[in-house]
Amino acid sequence: MHASADLPGWRRAAELTGRRVECGTLDQLIGAVRAGESRALLVHGEPGVGKTALLEYLAVQARGCRVVRAAGVESEMELAFAGLHQLCAPVLDRLEHLPVPQREALRTAFGMSEGPAPDRFLIGLAVLGLLSEVAEQQPLMCLVDDQQWLDRASAQVLAFVARRLGAESIGLVFGARVVSGDLAGVPELVVGGLREVDARALLDAGLTGPIDPRVRDQIVFEARGNPLALLELPRGLAPAELAGGFGLPGVAPLSDGMEEKFLRRVGALPEQTRRLLLIAAADPSGDPVLVWRAAGRLGIGADAATPAADAGLAEFGTRLRFRHPLARSAAYRSASAQDRQDAHRALAEATDQQLEPDRRAWHRAQAAPGPDEDVAAELERSAGRARARGGLAAAAAFLKQAATLTLDPAKRADRALAAAQAQIQAGAFDVAGDLLAMAESGPLSDFQQANVDVMRAQLAFITSRGGDAPTLLLKAARRLETIDADLSRATYLDALVAAIFAGPLAGPGGDVLEVARAAGAAPPPQHVPRAPDLLLDGTAAGLHVGYAAGVPILRRALTEFGAGMSAEEELRRMYLACITAMRLWDDDRWETLSARYVQLARETGALSELPLALIARAYMLLFAGDLTAAASVTDELQAVMEATGSGLAPYGALGLAALRGDEAGASALIDATLKDVTRRGEGTGITFAEWANAALNNGLGHYDKAMAAGLHATAYDKDPASLRWSLVELIEAAARCGMTETATGAYGRLTETASASGTNWALGAQARSHALLSEGEAAERLYREAIARFGKTRMRVDLARAHLLYGEWLRRERRRTAAREQLRTAHGMLEAMGVEAFAERAARELRAAGGTAHQRTVPSRREELTAQESQIARMARDGLSNPEIGTRLFISARTVQYHLRKVFTKLGITSRSQLDRVLPSGSGA
Numbered sequence: 001m002h003a004s005a006d007l008p009g010w011r012r013a014a015e016l017t018g019r020r021v022e023c024g025t026l027d028q029l030i031g032a033v034r035a036g037e038s039r040a041l042l043v044h045g046e047p048g049v050g051k052t053a054l055l056e057y058l059a060v061q062a063r064g065c066r067v068v069r070a071a072g073v074e075s076e077m078e079l080a081f082a083g084l085h086q087l088c089a090p091v092l093d094r095l096e097h098l099p100v101p102q103r104e105a106l107r108t109a110f111g112m113s114e115g116p117a118p119d120r121f122l123i124g125l126a127v128l129g130l131l132s133e134v135a136e137q138q139p140l141m142c143l144v145d146d147q148q149w150l151d152r153a154s155a156q157v158l159a160f161v162a163r164r165l166g167a168e169s170i171g172l173v174f175g176a177r178v179v180s181g182d183l184a185g186v187p188e189l190v191v192g193g194l195r196e197v198d199a200r201a202l203l204d205a206g207l208t209g210p211i212d213p214r215v216r217d218q219i220v221f222e223a224r225g226n227p228l229a230l231l232e233l234p235r236g237l238a239p240a241e242l243a244g245g246f247g248l249p250g251v252a253p254l255s256d257g258m259e260e261k262f263l264r265r266v267g268a269l270p271e272q273t274r275r276l277l278l279i280a281a282a283d284p285s286g287d288p289v290l291v292w293r294a295a296g297r298l299g300i301g302a303d304a305a306t307p308a309a310d311a312g313l314a315e316f317g318t319r320l321r322f323r324h325p326l327a328r329s330a331a332y333r334s335a336s337a338q339d340r341q342d343a344h345r346a347l348a349e350a351t352d353q354q355l356e357p358d359r360r361a362w363h364r365a366q367a368a369p370g371p372d373e374d375v376a377a378e379l380e381r382s383a384g385r386a387r388a389r390g391g392l393a394a395a396a397a398f399l400k401q402a403a404t405l406t407l408d409p410a411k412r413a414d415r416a417l418a419a420a421q422a423q424i425q426a427g428a429f430d431v432a433g434d435l436l437a438m439a440e441s442g443p444l445s446d447f448q449q450a451n452v453d454v455m456r457a458q459l460a461f462i463t464s465r466g467g468d469a470p471t472l473l474l475k476a477a478r479r480l481e482t483i484d485a486d487l488s489r490a491t492y493l494d495a496l497v498a499a500i501f502a503g504p505l506a507g508p509g510g511d512v513l514e515v516a517r518a519a520g521a522a523p524p525p526q527h528v529p530r531a532p533d534l535l536l537d538g539t540a541a542g543l544h545v546g547y548a549a550g551v552p553i554l555r556r557a558l559t560e561f562g563a564g565m566s567a568e569e570e571l572r573r574m575y576l577a578c579i580t581a582m583r584l585w586d587d588d589r590w591e592t593l594s595a596r597y598v599q600l601a602r603e604t605g606a607l608s609e610l611p612l613a614l615i616a617r618a619y620m621l622l623f624a625g626d627l628t629a630a631a632s633v634t635d636e637l638q639a640v641m642e643a644t645g646s647g648l649a650p651y652g653a654l655g656l657a658a659l660r661g662d663e664a665g666a667s668a669l670i671d672a673t674l675k676d677v678t679r680r681g682e683g684t685g686i687t688f689a690e691w692a693n694a695a696l697n698n699g700l701g702h703y704d705k706a707m708a709a710g711l712h713a714t715a716y717d718k719d720p721a722s723l724r725w726s727l728v729e730l731i732e733a734a735a736r737c738g739m740t741e742t743a744t745g746a747y748g749r750l751t752e753t754a755s756a757s758g759t760n761w762a763l764g765a766q767a768r769s770h771a772l773l774s775e776g777e778a779a780e781r782l783y784r785e786a787i788a789r790f791g792k793t794r795m796r797v798d799l800a801r802a803h804l805l806y807g808e809w810l811r812r813e814r815r816r817t818a819a820r821e822q823l824r825t826a827h828g829m830l831e832a833m834g835v836e837a838f839a840e841r842a843a844r845e846l847r848a849a850g851g852t853a854h855q856r857t858v859p860s861r862r863e864e865l866t867a868q869e870s871q872i873a874r875m876a877r878d879g880l881s882n883p884e885i886g887t888r889l890f891i892s893a894r895t896v897q898y899h900l901r902k903v904f905t906k907l908g909i910t911s912r913s914q915l916d917r918v919l920p921s922g923s924g925a
Contacts, residue, residue, distance in 0.1 A: 017205065017227075018198025019050065019057075025189055026058045029171055033139045034064060038165035038895075040172045042147075042183050045191035047326055048228025051175035054191065055143045058173060065139040065171070072149030074329070078398065079358060080391020081109050083154035084127065087142060094133040099883055101603070102126035109153075109389045116604070118390045120153065124160035125890060129883075131161070132168040132892035139169040147176035147183070152393030155182050162186050163642075166895030193225020203230045228324060232261055262330035265311055272304040275339065277314060277331035282343045282366070285359070286319045294346035341367045358382040361398070371407040379405070380415065387422065396422035400435060409442040417451050424458055432459060450479040454491060461498050468681075470499040470510030474518055485523040492519040493536045496543075497576055503683025504716040512719050516543035531561040532573050535580065542583075547720055548756035554580050558589045562596075571600050571609050578616040583721035585754065585762035587623075587794045594620045598633075602887075610640050611648050618652040622659055625796030625833040630656055632878060635871035636888040649673045649685040658692035659699070659797065661837020666696045687713050687722055694729035699837030701844075706733035707742070714746065724753055728765050732805070735772040743773055761798070764789030768802050771809070779809060800829035804842050811849045820851040827853050865906060872899045873907075877915035 022043075029039045043051050059067050070087035088110075095103055105118035106126040134140050144150070144158060159182035162172050174183060194202060199220050204211075211234070223229035266274060279294050295304070305316040313327045314320065322328040332340070348363035361382040364375045383398035399419035406412040420435035436452055444452065457472030473495035480488035492515075499506055499515040506512065520540040525533045534557030542550020561577050562570055574597045581590035597613040614637040621630035634652035641648060650669055657666035670689045677685030690713030697706035710730025714723045727750040734743035747769050754766035764786045771782035783806035790799035807822030823846040830839035843853035865873060868889075875885045882893040882900075889896075904910060907918045 017202040018194040019054065022054055022189060022191060023057060023061075026054065026173075027061065029173070030058070030062050030065070030141075033062075033141065033169055033171040036167060036169050036898075038168045038170040038172075040162035040165055040174075040186050041189055042174045042176060042179060042186045043189045043191060044174075044176045044179055046226065047177060048226045048232075048324065049191045049193065050227045051191055052145055053227070054189075055145055055173065055175050058141065058171075059143060062139075062141045062171070065141045066134065066137075067141045067143065069143045069145070070150075070154075071144070072146040072151075072154075074149045077149055077151050078362060078394050078401075079151055080153045080386045080389055080394030081123075081151065081157075083144070083150040084123075084157055085110050085154075087144065087154075087158075088127065088130060091130060091134045094130055097133045098126055098129045099887065102129055102887075105390070106130065109391070111385075111389055114388065117388055117392075120156055120390055120392075121160060121890075123390060124157045124164070125887060127157055128161045128164055128168075128890075128892050129886075131170050131172075132894050135169040136894065139171075141171045141173070143173050143175075145175040147174040148178060148180060151391075153391045155180065159183050159186070160890075164890050164892075166891050167898035168892050168894045193223075194227060194230075195225065196220060199223060199225050199230055202227060203234070206231045207234060228326075262313075262324075262326045263334050265313060266327075266330045266334045269307050269311065269313075270304070272300050273307045274331070274334070275343070276300050276304040277308055278335045278339060279343045279347065280314060280320050281322070281328045281331040282340065282363075283347050283359075286321065288316060288318070288320045290347070290350055291320055293350040294343070297346040297349055298342065341369060358385060358398075362401075365401045365405060368405055370405075372405050373407065373411075376402040376405040376411075376415070383418070383422070392422045392425045396420075396431070396435070400438075403438065410445065410448075413439045413442060413444055413448050417448060417455070420455055424455060429459055446479055447483050450476045450483065450491075453479065454494075457494075457498070461501070468507040468510065470495050470502055470506050470512075470515050471508065473498055474510065474515055477522070478518065481523050485526050489522050489525060489533065489536055492522045492540075493532060493573075493576070495519065496536070496539050500579070500719060500722065501684050502681055503687060503719065503722065505678065505681040505683035505686070507681070512543055516540045520544050530564060531557050531577075532565075532569070534560065535573065535576055539576070539580070542721060543719060547753050551584065551756050554584055555586075558584070558586065558593070561593070567600060567604055570596075571604065574600065574609075575612045575616070582616075582619075583724070583753075585724065585757040585759045585765075587620075587759070587761050590616075590620050591624075591794060611637060614640065615648070615651045619655055620794075622655045623797055624794045625800070625829070625835070627656065627659065627834040628874065629878070632871070632874050635874070639871075639889040639891075642890075647680065649677050649682060649688070651685075651688055654688060654692045658696040659835050659838075661696065661699045661835070661840070663696065663700060663837075666692060670696075683716070684722065687716070687726060691726040691729060694726060694733060696837070698729055698732055699835070699841060701841055703733045703736040706730075707737050707739065710734070710746070711742075714749070717749070720749060720752055723749065724762075724765070728769055731769040731772060740773070747773060760789040760792045761795050764793065764795070764798060764802070768798075768805060772805065780806075783809060796829065796833060797835055800826050800833070800835065801838060803829065804838060804845070807842070807849070808845050811845060816849045819849045820846060823849060824851060824853075865903060869899050869903050869906070872896055873903045873915055873919060876900060876903075876912050877919055 029041060032039050043054055045051055059069070068087055068090050070083050072083055095106065098106070102122065102125055104113065104115055105122045107113040108115045108118050109123050131140055131142065147155065150158070158172070158174075162174075162183065163186070165172060174186075176183070179188065193199070200216065203216065203219060219230065219234060266277065269277070275298060276291075276295055279298075280291050283290060283294075292302070308314045309316060312323055313331070314322050322331070335343070344363045345367035348360050348367055351360040351363060353360050361375070361378040365379055368375050379398045379402035383395040383402070386394040386398060396419040399415050399422065403412045403415035403419060406415055416435050416439035420432045420439065423429070423432035423435060432455070436455060439448070440452060453472050453476035457469045457476065460472060461469035473491055477488050477491035477495055480491055495515050496519055499510055499512040502510060503512065516539070519536060522536065529537070534553055538550040538553030538557055540550075541553060558577060558581060565573075574593065578590065578593045578597055581593055594613070594617040598610070598617050601610040601613040614633050618630050618633040618637060621627070621633060630652070634656050637652045638650075650673065654666070654669050654673060657669055670693050673685055673689040677683070677689070690709045693709035694706045694713060697703070697709060706729060710726055710733055713726035714730055717723070727746045730746045731743045731750065734740075734746065750769055751766060754762040767782045767789060768786035771779045771786060774782055783802065786802040787799065787806065790802055793799075803822045804826035807819045807826055810819035810822060823842050827839055827842035827846055830842055846853045871889060872885055875888065880888070882896040885896045886893040909915065909918055
């Protein structure tokens with residue numbers, strides 16, 4: 001195994017000696033990328049162990065591949081997307097080939113254009129698409145060294161890309177000291193110390209003179225197989241010390257010893273050289289023009305570079321490069337505080353304010369000896385620019401530094417709070433908590449304290465979807481009443497949503513009735529009531545006064561929803577609008593709003609909202625009987641949750657498994673969901689999971705289990721609107737178990753919402769449930785009413801189940817001919833929709849009534865499709881293009897095409913148009 005001859009001798013030796021296994025792993029990665037596959041790899045180990053050398057080996061060996069590179073720099077960690085821009089800059093000529101939302105997101109992130117701050121996952125999808133475009137022309141190798149020092153925004157995006165690679169001919173290889181949380185789960189190559197025999201060989205290869213065996217033994221022992229230590233330790237010894245056998249003084253741990261070694265070498269340099277290295281270490285750009293310009297301001301001449309180069313610490317050429325990150329660290333750490341401030345001041349003065357305003361602001365901040373409002377204000381402006389690019393972590397860092405330099409307590413608190421909000425949005429929840437504590441360290445105004453309460457509630461809601469969030473939001477809303485009535489009302493509305501989500505698991509003081517009572521007494525709006533105001537008033541009234549009291553207000557809210565609202569405000573309130581339509585039994589509004597919700601989330605790139613939007617849409621499709629479309633939405637939901645790390649319960653998969661009658665799959669999901677949501681305080685998850693349990697077992701004919709689940713689902717009765725589906729299942733199960741009293745009690749609770757709603761969906765559910773508790777002509781009239789009412793809605797599953805119950809009743813009345821007609825209708829509808837357990841129940845009843853249940857024929861397949869192939873096949877069948885499928889599943893269009901080729905082979909077809917013929921319409925492929 002040989003490295004390129006144009007590499008320095010010490011680097012070639014480090015690559016070759018003792019690294020056969022590691023180089024073999026990298027050779028396999030190169031082979032896979034050349035063959036059209038994609039690979040991500042994290043190469044990690046202690047400083048000096050040879051990670052950079054291995055990445056250099058990869059760059060040299062990747063013949064036939066295009067290589068792009070980036071490296072994290074500790075002092076650049078606060079500049080948003082700096083590392084990502086470094087990696088992508090050479091390939092930005094392919095930017096125009098991306099879909100418009102992705103292209104604009106990346107242009108905004110890189111400061112190439114202005115626009116709304118893009119979602120980081122949309123940026124990740126854009127980078128994946130950009131790299132895939134480049135790899136279309138030539139296999140691509142992306143090398144990212146010192147990943148631990150990437151700016152937060154770049155680290156998150158590149159970790160996202162690493163997890164979503166498929167078949168693009170892309171290699172993405174990171175070098176890092178440790179495994180960060182961002183890259184957890186990415187394949188790893190651990191680089192340890194060399195074996196003793198290899199360590200001795202490497203040491204000997206780097207020597208220029210004789211060495212005493214005892215000195216060699218001591219160096220090998222102290223280096224512990226670390227290649228950099230083996231090369232560096234002898235450099236500080238005189239030839240006589242190497243040959244004379246006097247040994248080395250003391251044995252220090254490598255991490256301390258190596259850094260101390262560099263510190264000593266820097267300390268031995270002339271003063272002007274040390275100051276030049278300090279300037280170079282303080283600026284991460286590697287731009288020699290900038291460094292020399294700053295050096296000139298401190299009276300440092302060009303001859304100061306020679307001793308640093310001779311000592312092997314840094315190279316001053318077309319780009320300034322430290323030999324090792326520890327050398328950079330030593331150059332910075334060895335300087336006094338005053339010298340560091342002088343270096344940063346010189347760099348700030350040398351930095352172009354028009355081209356690099358944020359770097360200049362950061363240098364000015366590091367140069368400030370104490371509080372400085374002018375510098376703090378400049379940092380605040382930099383935070384605004386970072387936020388506009390989607391660099392929330394960078395914005396938070398600028399604001400935190402601005403707060404530190406702020407003397408005025410009110411301004412300091414404002415800046416700390418703004419930094420905390422940015423960290424919450426960036427997902428850095430622990431850091432956000434520290435910033436809130438910083439804000440609270442001084443006296444706060446009522447408004448500032450209210451903001452603290454809101455953010456603590458946001459943290460609670462994001463991390464647990466329940467728990468303490470309602471109480472904290474309620475506290476903030478009350479505090480804001482006399483300060484800002486509109487903001488107070490908006491916070492009360494957030495508190496209501498949090499209380500509904502928390503349900504029975506809300507913390508003390510956050511019960512849905514307590515929140516509704518307080519929200520009902522909120523100050524009136526300062527303008528003509530708009531849809532959000534009506535949602536607040538109607539939801540509060542419906543919970544506190546009674547369901548019927550909220551209906552007319554909420555109907556008006558849904559009618560006016562969207563008028564005079566920005567896309568941002570629509571998105572913020574769309575979840576409540578959708579669940580309000582459900583709670584009102586308004587299937588038309590639910591259909592319109594859920595479609596709009598998904599459209600808005602996709603168009604704006606608001607991927608943090610997309611999971612809730614997809615859940616609302618999936619359930620609309622489930623109840624409408626379009627399980628095929630619901631499955632596609634659920635596939636997308638799963639991809640979004642994986643990509644974004646969303647902690648939501650698997651609501652879509654729960655409903656789909658329950659209606660399909662997948663007993664094993666649904667039971668496992670239900671059990672896991674109940675444990676998870678109970679732990680996190682997401683009480684609404686209990687209601688959904690137990691509803692799914694009841695629906696599953698009603699379909700299977702396990703009525704005792706369905707009744708037990710229905711009782712659990714409806715045990716929390718403070719929010720009657722949340723129980724609408726569960727009560728229907730409970731009534732059916734209890735009636736079948738002969739538990740008339742239980743069924744009658746549940747029917748009374750159902751009537752409270754159904755009668756007040758008055759929609760065909762609500763009255764159809766009421767009539768069907770009442771029929772189960774009735775006899776003779778009354779029962780028949782109610783079954784017919786239910787069928788007639790459901791027939792005027794989108795709710796096809798409810799309609800089919802009404803036919804099923806009517807047919808079962810007719811068979812028990814010994815009216816076999818009429819029963820067969822209803823059961824045949826029910827069976828045909830349920831089977832066509834893929835509601836399999838209920839379809840089988842209808843088939844059993846039909847056979848018992850003397851009829852024949854015709855089973856659909858499903859075309860045989862040559863091989864079973866994988867889960868991802870099934871997702872892609874369904875979406876392609878539904879008419880989505882490869883880029884559209886890729887966007888929804890967070891993979892590249894090239895990977896979509898790769899999977900479609902496999903789908904076509906397995907199914908024995910040659911085009912998309914044939915997918916509809918070979919895929920079952922009611923279930924996954």
